Amino acid sequence: MMAELATEHGVSTEEMETLFLAENRPSTLLQRFADPEEVANLCVYAASLQASATTGAALRVEGGIVESIA
Helix, strand or coil: HEEEEHHCCCCHHHHHHHHHHHHHHCCCCCCCCCCHHHHHHHHHHHHHHHCCCCCCCCCCCCCCCCCCCC
């Protein structure tokens, strides 16, 4: 998606990612998209013994993009 938008706007994919996040996801804490390895790391954690006390949790790998109502 970013590559296609970058071509349309005449910028690099990296520049498009920065522009997209600034315009559409200004609340992101990471200031970038999570990469596949980060998603895999959460899956490994959730399936591991280290997560044995983690119950009823919504685990998100989105870097703070989703605004929550607390």
